[in-house]
Amino acid sequence: MVEKLLRQYGMELRVEGTPVRALLQPMTGKLERLAIQDPGPLGLQSRQRYLYIGPLEPQLRTDMELTAEGKRYAVRSAHQIRGADGPVYSWAMCVEKGRDTDGL
Numbered sequence: 001m002v003e004k005l006l007r008q009y010g011m012e013l014r015v016e017g018t019p020v021r022a023l024l025q026p027m028t029g030k031l032e033r034l035a036i037q038d039p040g041p042l043g044l045q046s047r048q049r050y051l052y053i054g055p056l057e058p059q060l061r062t063d064m065e066l067t068a069e070g071k072r073y074a075v076r077s078a079h080q081i082r083g084a085d086g087p088v089y090s091w092a093m094c095v096e097k098g099r100d101t102d103g104l
Helices: 002-009 030-034
Strands: 011-015 018-026 037-040 043-046 049-054 065-068 071-083 086-096
Touching: 002 018, 002 086, 049 071
Parallel strands: none
Antiparallel strands: 011 018, 011 065, 018 049, 037 043, 049 086, 065 071, 071 086
């Protein structure tokens, strides 16, 4: 069922060069709003986080790169979400490369 939803509503993106259909949306919520900007050596820098929901393959790992709509994203945290019969989909938190305070 998740794969059907991703085919219908997902966007085309690449995981380390491999094309997939997935959801990639800005994260929202109280904690995320507090972390959107952070003072760094060059002033305030964006810390916007993005939620990825996609297929189990390719399996995401920390520091992999996603490409969507001409932008590059670094995977900061990745998990396979399990159902009663095993893994169902991949979940990840990403940051846009070049805009993260880690200097990527």
